[in-house]
Amino acid sequence: MIAEMPRDEVAIQGGPLPEILLPTNCPGCGIALPVAELRAHNYVCTDCGHHFRLGADIWIPLIADQGSWIERWSDVRSHDLLNWTVPKSYQETVETLLEEGLNEAVRTGTCTLAKKPIWLAAFDFGFVGGTLSIVAGERLARGMEQAASTGTPYVLVSASGGARMQEGVLALMQLAKVNAAVGRMHDAGVPFFSVLTDPTFGGTAASLALLGDINIAEPGAAIGFTGPRVIKQATYADLPPGFQSAEFQLAHGQVDMVVQRTELRPLLAHLLEMYS
Amino acid sequence: MSVWEIVELARHPDRPYSLDYIRRLAPDFIELHGDRLSADDPALVGGVGTWHRRTTMFLGHQKGRSLKERVGRNWGMMHPEGYRKALRLAHHAAKFGFPIVSLIDTPGAYPGAGAEERGIAAAIAQAIMEWFRIPVPIVAAVIGEGGSGGALGMGVADRVIMLENSIYSVASPEAAASIVWRDNSRKVEAAEQLQITSREIVGMGVVEEVVPEPNGSASADYDAAAGALDEALYRHMKPLLDEPSSQLLQHRYDRFRYIDSLIRAEPHFGPKID
Numbered sequence: 018m019i020a021e022m023p024r025d026e027v028a029i030q031g032g033p034l035p036e037i038l039l040p041t042n043c044p045g046c047g048i049a050l051p052v053a054e055l056r057a058h059n060y061v062c063t064d065c066g067h068h069f070r071l072g073a074d075i076w077i078p079l080i081a082d083q084g085s086w087i088e089r090w091s092d093v094r095s096h097d098l099l100n101w102t103v104p105k106s107y108q109e110t111v112e113t114l115l116e117e118g119l120n121e122a123v124r125t126g127t128c129t130l131a132k133k134p135i136w137l138a139a140f141d142f143g144f145v146g147g148t149l150s151i152v153a154g155e156r157l158a159r160g161m162e163q164a165a166s167t168g169t170p171y172v173l174v175s176a177s178g179g180a181r182m183q184e185g186v187l188a189l190m191q192l193a194k195v196n197a198a199v200g201r202m203h204d205a206g207v208p209f210f211s212v213l214t215d216p217t218f219g220g221t222a223a224s225l226a227l228l229g230d231i232n233i234a235e236p237g238a239a240i241g242f243t244g245p246r247v248i249k250q251a252t253y254a255d256l257p258p259g260f261q262s263a264e265f266q267l268a269h270g271q272v273d274m275v276v277q278r279t280e281l282r283p284l285l286a287h288l289l290e291m292y293s
Numbered sequence: 294m295s296v297w298e299i300v301e302l303a304r305h306p307d308r309p310y311s312l313d314y315i316r317r318l319a320p321d322f323i324e325l326h327g328d329r330l331s332a333d334d335p336a337l338v339g340g341v342g343t344w345h346r347r348t349t350m351f352l353g354h355q356k357g358r359s360l361k362e363r364v365g366r367n368w369g370m371m372h373p374e375g376y377r378k379a380l381r382l383a384h385h386a387a388k389f390g391f392p393i394v395s396l397i398d399t400p401g402a403y404p405g406a407g408a409e410e411r412g413i414a415a416a417i418a419q420a421i422m423e424w425f426r427i428p429v430p431i432v433a434a435v436i437g438e439g440g441s442g443g444a445l446g447m448g449v450a451d452r453v454i455m456l457e458n459s460i461y462s463v464a465s466p467e468a469a470a471s472i473v474w475r476d477n478s479r480k481v482e483a484a485e486q487l488q489i490t491s492r493e494i495v496g497m498g499v500v501e502e503v504v505p506e507p508n509g510s511a512s513a514d515y516d517a518a519a520g521a522l523d524e525a526l527y528r529h530m531k532p533l534l535d536e537p538s539s540q541l542l543q544h545r546y547d548r549f550r551y552i553d554s555l556i557r558a559e560p561h562f563g564p565k566i567d
Contacts, residue, residue, distance in 0.1 A: 098497075099488050104474055151553045158550060180442075182469045185487050186499055189463040192442060193449050193549040196422040201546075203422075220463075222414035223402075223442045228422060242414035242442075243404035247468065250477075251404045261409060271412050 043067050045237075059278045068235045068278050070215055073124040073139035076174045080137055080282065081128035088126040090159060095121060095152045099185050107183040110145065119144045122177065123153035125160040130172070131286035133293060136164040139174040140221070148181035149220050154191030157225065161198035165205040170289055174212045175226040178244075179219020192224040199228050208292040210285060213240050213263070213272065231288065232272040233281070234263035240271070297481045299490050300466060302458040303437050304400075307512040309519070310369075311338055311353025311396040314436065317519035318394075318526075319344045322351065325385075327378060334375030336367045336399070337447070339382040341391065345527055347534075350386035352379055352447060353396035356437075369438075370403040373416035376446050380420055383427045392530055395433040395447050400465055402443030417446040424449035425545060430533035432526050435459045435491075435500070436511075441468070451545050452529040453499070455491040456522065457506040461499065462489040499552060501529065 043050055045067025055062075059079060060069040071079070077086055094115075101107035122145060125138040138157055140147040164171045180188040202209050211229025213222075215238035222242055226232075234240060241261035248254060259265050263275045276284055294302075302308070315322050319342025327333040339352045354371070357363035386393050402413055424431065433450035439461030455461060464472065466484035471477040488494070491503040504525045511518035533541065 099486060101486055103482060103486065155553075178472075180463050182463060182473050182487070184463070185497075186461050186463055186489065186494055187497060187553050189441065189445055190499060190549065190552045192418075192445055193421055194552065196418065197425045197546050197549050200422050200425050220442055223417040223446075224421060225418070227415040227418050240414075241409050242402065242417070243409065247404050247471065248406060248409070250471075252406065254406050256406060260406070269410055269412060271415055 044069075059281075061278050066236065066277070068215065068237060070142055070176065072119070072143050073141040073174075074118075076139040077124065077126075077128075077137065079278075080130060080139075080172060080174070080285070082130060082132065085128040086126055086137075087128065088124060090156050091120055091124065093121075093152050093155055095150050095184070097183070098151075098187070099183065101183045110183075114144050121152045121156070122147045122150055122181070123156050125156045127169070130282070130289060133286070133289040134169055135289065136160045136169050136171045137174075138171075140176045142176040142178075142216075145181055145183070146178035147176045147221070148178050149188060149191045149195075149224070150181040150184050151187055151191060153181075154188075154194050157195045158198040161195070161202050164207050165198075165201040168205065168207055170208045170210065170292065171202060172210050172212070172285060173225060173229065174214060175217045175221055176214045177217055177219070177221035177226070179221055179223075189220065192220050195225050196228065199225050208288070210288060212281065213266075214238050216240070218242065218244055227271060230292075231274075233284070234266060234272040234275050235278060235281075236263055236275050238263040240266050296485045296490060299458055300460055300484050302510050302512075303460045305510070305512050306358075308437055309511050309515045310358070311351075311355050311398060311436065313515055314396060314519050314522055315340075315342065315351045315353060317516065318342070318523050319349065319351065325382060327381075328374045329381055330374070330377055332372075332374040334372050334378055335365055336369050336371045336403075337375040337379060339378060344394070345530075348389070348391050350382055350391045350393045351396070352382060352393065353436075354399040354444075354447065356398060367403060369399045370401060371399065371443060371446070372403050372408050373411045373413045376416040376420040379447060380423050383424070387427050387429050390429060392430040392432070392534060393427070393450075394526060394530070395431060395450060397433060397435045397439050397444045397448055397461075398437035398459075399440050399443050399447075400438050401440035401468070402446065417442050420446045421449055425542065425549075428538035428542060430530060430536070430541060431545075432530045432533070434504070434522060434526060435461050436522070438465075440465050449545070449549065451533050451541060451548065452501050454502045454504055454525055454529060455494060455500050456504050456511060456518070457491055458510055459491055460484075460489040461491075461494045462487050498554065 046065035097108035322342035324340035356369035431450035470479040507517035
């Protein structure tokens with residue numbers, strides 16, 4: 018399918034990728050990887066195919082056409098509503114992360130992909146484990162409502178530990194808020210393509226991430242509801258190798274396909290062509 | 294009372310469970326079983342009964358009383374089949390125009406390998422989304438433990454109320470302690486930080502009402518507890534029965550869309566939606 022695509026058209030790279038600090042060694046096979054080579058391969062190890070975890074700052078240019086990204090609601094900020102102090106002050110945690118240049122666990126906006134307009138949302142695992150917070154939920158719901166009302170396809174890239182403990186039950190309520198908005202997109206007939214990356218767990222898996230019209234997982238990504246540590250604690254079960262991997266979820270009918278990151282952009286471009 | 298004492302009351306083995314309430318609310322209750330796909334999840338009971346002269350669909354997490362029953366009912370922890378059964382019964386209720394009462398009392402969805410293999414995350418996700426499309430009135434009550442996504446999967450409703458000594462939490466105190474402290478023995482601190490008691494939850498605007506329990510706790514007097522729950526549930530249900538379904542669904546959407554409005558009103562939350 019992808020081979021038949023006009024490659025030079027769909028392989029238009031997104032914007033210039035920002036510099037990131039990377040381990041020199043691949044976590045998959047341990048081989049030393051020059052940063053330039055890694056970037057040229059969309060942060061996939063050229064030796065073993067390990068897919069590096071990426072922040073929203075990398076995902077956005079990997080998906081969006083160069084210069085097309087318009088970020089929305091980046092000024093919406095989380096704050097400490099439960100007076101969370103131990104073991105770490107939540108307010109301080111959030112402020113430190115903001116100073117480090119991370120802007121919440123979800124960033125969203127509009128862009129084009131192979132010249133087709135889309136809404137894009139990317140989780141950032143670096144921000145409190147990519148946890149679904151009030152701000153994350155708000156950015157997602159607002160974008161989905163606009164996607165529904167304008168008939169614009171929605172692309173999600175998830176990497177999340179679930180709901181954010183430090184926002185208590187209101188973080189849990191984001192699952193309902195966001196899923197209601199996903200329902201709006203379904204009612205409007207707007208295509209929703211969900212890309213699940215390593216790791217996608219808990220409340221994020223149990224809400225929007227697995228509700229895509231097409232669920233696309235990255236090779237080797239861990240995807241599930243309860244993390245393996247908790248399952249072992251709760252049930253004393255021995256978990257087989259590959260449990261909750263993308264390939265496991267494919268075999269168990271939860272995702273439509275497992276796709277190499279290098280093939281993702283052409284695939285999304287082709288899907289946008291077919292579903293518009 | 295300390296937060297942890299409330300947690301212990303919410304989990305008390307003598308506390309009335311869903312069937313104790315349902316049989317008092319609707320003595321002619323008939324249980325319906327199965328998800329029509331592969332199984333019946335005993336951690337969730339569902340069925341029809343006459344409640345205030347109207348056929349009503351009752352759903353509820355059910356913990357077991359004896360050890361054998363606890364094992365059989367999996368301590369009220371649902372598998373994917375439970376959420377699929379709930380949706381089947383919700384569509385059944387919608388077909389016949391029955392209002393739905395959902396009673397929540399679960400530590401969480403089942404954290405086991407089998408549940409993962411059969412798609413527990415997607416089952417909860419699907420349930421949460423589908424509840425927004427069920428065109429009949431839904432009133433939910435947290436009667437004991439409202440644990441995480443497992444509870445919310447049964448908790449999307451037009452009105453949600455809580456019994457006085459019940460809790461509603463993003464994760465069980467043990468799980469939160471394990472996530473935040475990497476040590477689940479810090480559960481007492483976690484419970485205090487998470488703000489999970491009914492008073493705190495109603496203060497955040499997440500539920501509409503706290504229903505007082507008889508003389509300290511529901512375990513002491515099942516009939517009085519059921520009476521108080523009945524009165525509150527029906528008071529919330531009654532105005533919904535006359536709402537046109539399109540309006541009902543819009544209000545249900547808005548209820549959850551703006552559930553964090555107390556926080557949204559803060560100036561640093563940024564500009565309103567454009």
